[in-house]
Amino acid sequence: MAACKGFISAFVFVLSCIDISMATRHLLQTTSPAAPTLPAIPALPKPVLQAPLPSLPQPSLPTLPTGLPSLPKPTLPPLPSFPTMPTIPKVTLPPIPTLPSIPTVPAGTIPTIPFLSPPPAATSSP
Template sequence: MASYSSFILAVFIAISFSSMNISLAARNLLQTSNPTTPTLPKPTLPPLPTVPTLPQGKVPPLPTIPTLPQGKVPPLPTIPTLPQANVPPLPTIPTLPKPTQPSIPSTIPTIPTIPQFTLPPLPNFPTTIPITLPSFPFFTPPPSKTSP
């Protein structure tokens, strides 16, 4: 396992040194002036050959679709009417008397009202933050007996 980590370390160091040379070479190339490219003569190409025209063939006309003979469709049979059944009328439902609700006795005590509370006013908070800091006295060190 130790040899594996040392191999990785050696490869990393080798890549680091090679990238330094590459970066220096790139910097040198960037600092040089742009060379002028020579103008090359333009080659003349031969003209393209002409495409021959193909002969136009005669296409035969499409065949016509023959008409089918029209057959006679027999008429639909008539649906017989159903006999009407005599249904006796429904019996009437008797109406029920309306129930009456008993009245609430007036001897029930009334619900007391809830007292209303008022909240005390909020204290006033300062809107600005003081920027000045108080000064602290700093004592100077005693004078030294020897000079440096």
């Protein structure tokens, strides 16, 4: 039943694609309509300029005083002194232990494991 539903879905999809392609071909084969003509833009009336604004009077600026009084020197309180740091005693660390040495195995004396070694060659006896 599931295969039948899949077949029906594929069939509907193919039919819709054919319909779309036929509509596209129809649109491509038709001639485009002529562009509509736009109406002419009417001439705008010329604006009438108004009289310019009168200039504003310039205010008179007062004169600056020439001798400025001197300001008093600001005094700051003295900075507090930092307390003295105590001396740190020297710490001695114990020596680091050395790693034990790994013994070396001679290359020729490695024993063979029976189940990992190949079986002995078969000898044929007549």
